[in-house]
Amino acid sequence: MKEVQQVSSVLEMYAVIRVHGSGAAAVHALRGVSLSVDQGEFVAVMGPSGSGKSTLLNIAGGLDTATSGEVRVAGRSLAGLSRATLAQVRRRSVGYVFQDLNLIPALTAAENVSLPRELDGVSARRARGEALAALADVGVDDLADRFPDELSGGQQQRVAIARAVVGPRRLILADEPTGALDSVTGEDVMRLLRARCEAGAAAVLVTHDIRLAGWADRVVFLRDGLVVDDTGVRPDPATLLSGGSAR
């Protein structure tokens, strides 16, 4: 553990607006979204197609830029960063898991996971050590030297998650990460995301799957580019069992 993170909000978005195009053809993808995700928190974002879910995720991860408003990742504002600095923040602080896994076919599982750390300038030996630790966390360290096409869909997804959480990253962004998986494997992925959050990361999950969203601490509802509601953080199971006071 290289960096000790003092900030409790891993992601802060304030009054974020994203407009594509201009004039009469302008599309308002986000119309003033504020969202804060704390360390250890697992947040699911739900909403109909076109509600702005993926835009929100892309802006949170610095893959897209807000038209106005503020985005802070691990306490650092993404506004006005050079491309190189932004790329570095993305690599060091943010891990992505997409439906389309984007594993590099010519690299082994361990090499896929260690690549972002090597790009950060970490030595190959240390990057491999971190990669093996991340693969062990998701239960596939025995597959470290296999190539993606030698892995099942569920195993590939585990490798993609290991890549998202390797090293000091604190924010995991997942866009329909269980799309190609059956429901049991889908729940395994949720279990892994939860475990990472309990270990101190924060995760934002965009999904259409209602039961998977049920794994989150908090569900945020988006419609027409606005947050329309939020379940709030749910109490822990011990409280739930002691007499239904949760409702």
Place this chain on the structure above:
Amino acid sequence: MSIRQGILAMLAGGPRYGYQLRTDFEERTGNTWPLNIGQVYTTLSRLERDRLVIAIEASDDTHRRYALTDQGRAELAAWFATPVHREERPRDELAIKLAMAAELPEADLHAVVQAQRTDTMRALQDYTRLRRAHDESSEGLAWPIVLDSLIFSAEAEIRWLDACEERLSHLDGSHRTPVSAGAPEVDLDPAGEGAAR
């Protein structure tokens, strides 16, 4: 439930005779929950006693028309503003509530749907947490089966709410006027924040 609130909702559309209320109720709920006329009159006299409705003199003494009072309107608004907890449903109050809200131009159906979606999602999160806690700590089968039943029925309900909203989105801009643009006779959140919470 909801015969009581259903009658209030129908009277919000204007004064009605008792037999009209029965017909309206059955029309709006597709005869899923048939009412007998005795239930309607008993409920009306209780509503009158509670000052939620008032009888209007009619030309014919044997038939009385009923109208909503301000108190009745407030009670109706509170009903629409309060999510139906899953454990409190003798009939499917939720389906009745949405059917009623769908026919009332001043009810903001989007808001009714979203309040319910949030409440049901909270329940689903709670069931999921309980099941996870169970899976981590013990082997018994009965409890997770019950929890799965609750999880799947909550999921089904949210999918149904999504479908209702999709239907509503197709109608928006045609004959329904959202509450923000019309006369807000039914205040959906009178206490400012989920009245009965």
